[in-house]
Amino acid sequence: MSIYRKKYEYWINSPYIDEKGKSELKNIDDEKEIEDRFYKDLEFGTGGLRGIIGMGTNRMNIYTVGKATEGLSRYLIKKYRGDISVAIAYDCRIMSKEFAQTAACNLCANGIEVQLFKTLHPTPMLSYAVRKLKCKAGIVITASHNPKQYNGYKVYGEDGGQITDAWANEIFLSIEDIKSFSEVRHISMDEAVDRNLLHIIGEEIDTSYIEKVKNLVIRKEFVRSHAEDLKVIYTPLHGTGNIPVRRTLGELGYRNVFVVKEQEKPDGNFPTAAYPNPEDPKVFHIALDMAEDIKPDIIFGTDPDCDRLGVVVKNSQGEYKILTGNQVGVLLTDYILSSLKEFDRLPENGEIVKTIVTTDMAADIAGNYKVGLINVLTGFKYIGEKIKEFEKNGDRKFIFGFEESYGYLAGDFVRDKDAVIASTLVCEMTLYYKMKGKSLYDALMDLYKKYGFYREKLISIELRGKKGHDKIETIMHCLRHSMKRTIGGVKIVEKFDYKLGVKKDLMNISESSIKLPRSNVLKFVMEDKSWFVVRPSGTEPKIKIYLSVIGNSLENSRNKMTALEKNVMDVIKSAD
Structure with a gap:
């Protein structure tokens, strides 16, 4: 019998797999499907887990999530002395809440305190909560911009950044040591609450996070005076961005923010966007229909866990075009550096951080402002790692970081890409150029003419x-x-x-x-x-x-x- 078949038989005969899960497996009549579900374990790497939802070792389900969390629990207990707490957030995807509760109940069964968001929240707010609540780790249940069939499980360190290689390897080894479902501990949510191990994160975290985002505005008086002049169409793509993005922009005075109603409510089936990725122009089709009447200065959208931002602008031919992540990144880099210089706030030891697959135009811009630029491996976790390094050594100041895959970050209170922050900065930048009689497209062309x-x-x-x-x-x-x-x-x-x-x-x-x-x-x-x-x-x-x-x-x-x-x-x- 093949290895994948042995694993399949183990699952359908295991007393730890519920009858619903066993029924799903028994009803598979395609041998290739069985092979794909069991030919390997869903791999835990620096991105945590990500896979198709379903029963099997190579799928996202409460059992693979439980096993991963048991491995994480053992790792944290071994690494830290004394009290340990973990923050958990989840997005709008199918099974996200159930996976978050599974992880919470496992951690609590291991004596680890859990700070759990009551409702769905963006990934960057999990990063913030880990730091603010002084947790030793964080978990967010999301598959980012993947299709509806997927879900995932990302782990964060106590600095609020995604775990990097060393942590991931140790957690992976800890998971590998678990040979049977009988080793995976679990208590009920009620028992976790009764034992004072499970706590619900309150509104104060949301409020303090949004205050921090608002403080990143560079031209505060300018925005306060002119925010009502900006016209925006925004789509949360059925995800977690709707409330925090609109709340932040509203509190800054942006009154003309029009939300795509068909994509406003959280929905893990993503009925209007099979591939809910703001890099894909097709997700903006409803927003573009709205634009014919509203005539916005800018259109933007956030992905389901609200860590990526896609921006649409009108070009010189009057056509709406989605900007690439590189284009938004260089526009923000230049805007932030020029604005800080104008206000004499540009640090002498400032750094821009980008990934090795991100445009080299950023280096030209940084050089023009006599600011350093550092390249890191692909993945925003490496940008977060640099912020931690700067903080520890005290020799350099993080200004802005971005990657080509629509991820941007300013400030140091979040250690992952953040579309709430990015939407705020993009609105400020667009408003600034509008008051100068320019569109973002015009500003981009100016940069091309200057740098190539x-x-x-x-x-x-x-x-x-x-x-x-x-x-x-x-x-x-x-x-x-x-x-x-x-x-x-x-x-x-x-x-x-x-x-x-x-x-x-x-x-x-x-x-x-x-x-x-x-x-x-x-x-x-x-x-x-x-x-x-x-x-x-x-x-x-x-x-x-x-x-x-x-x-x-x-x-x-x-x-x-x-x-x-x-x-x-x-x-x-x-x-x-």
Whole structure:
């Protein structure tokens, strides 16, 4: 009998699996489906758990969540002495509340206090609550912008940042030590309350968080005087952003915020957006219909757990276009730095932090303001880690961080990307340019004319199941060991292998070490400053290819991107 079949039989015969779960498994008549559910355990990594909801070891369910939490509980008890508390939040997704309660009851069964949000809340507010309540860890139940079939489980450290590699590896080993469901402890919610272990997070956390967000406004008097002049259409995409985003903007004086009613209420089925990702232009179709009558200065949307923000602006042809994460990031970088400089508040030791797959235009802007820029691995957790490092050493000041996948952060009271903060800053920035007679598109064109016409693109290739997993490994192996020295006739001058921690200068035939954590990522830089990065996704069955070019006009950069994409995809497709 195959390993996956043995696991399947164990589940349907286990006294710890309820009858509903067993029935779901027994009704599967596709052997491939059984294999996919049991050929591996849902892997716990730096992103925690993420997977399709359903019964099986490779699925998100109360049993995989319970086992992961038991492993986390054991790790926390081993790591800390004395009292331990954990904050828990959850989003609008199917089973999110149930998974949050499962985690809470397991932690409490292990004698760990839990601070649980009573209702759904954005991911960044969990980060804030961990810090504010002085918890040792945090959990948020979310699958971010994935389709409705998915849910996930992210773990945060006591600094409010997502756990990074060292923590994740130790928690993973702790989970691996659990060999049977009988080892997973559990008490009821009522018992947890009776034992004074389960506490509900109150309104005071929401209020103090929103006050902190409002204090990030740079031009406070300007916003107070002109906020009513800005017209906004906002969609929470059926997620958690509706209340905190609208409350924050309302308290700042933005009176003309029009919400997409069809996407206002939380709904884990995402009836109007099968892929609830603000990177996808299709999620804005209702907002764009509204725009014909409202004629807003800006349209924006937040993803289900409200950590990502998508922005739509009108271009010079009068067409609404969604900005990329890189474009919003460089607009905010320039606006924040120029505004701080104007008010003589730009720190001498200030730093912008971005990921290695994010536009290099940010470095040009930072350099113009004589501010440092640091690159970190893909994932906002590494930006949060840098804030912690700055705080500990006291030698540098975090100003702003962003990643190309629509994540932005200012301030240090949250340690993850935050769409409530981002929406507030984007409104201020849009209002500022409007009062100068410009749109955000105009401001972006000004930056391109000054720094070069940067263009970036992300290609995600979905490769499901064991066969897909093997294909991803083959692609990475071929690129790592068999990549040619030119691509499309352009020389590759540098190769960054983040798994080996080595940077190769292919022109001078020399090597140097990369001072970043090890990660299965490859970056190739060309002679004309174009580059591409290839990495397996840490949360989805995908391989991701990031592309970047710089041109002397919009058309030139568009043509260069078309050529680079074709050449890189030819290399990917030929990998075997």
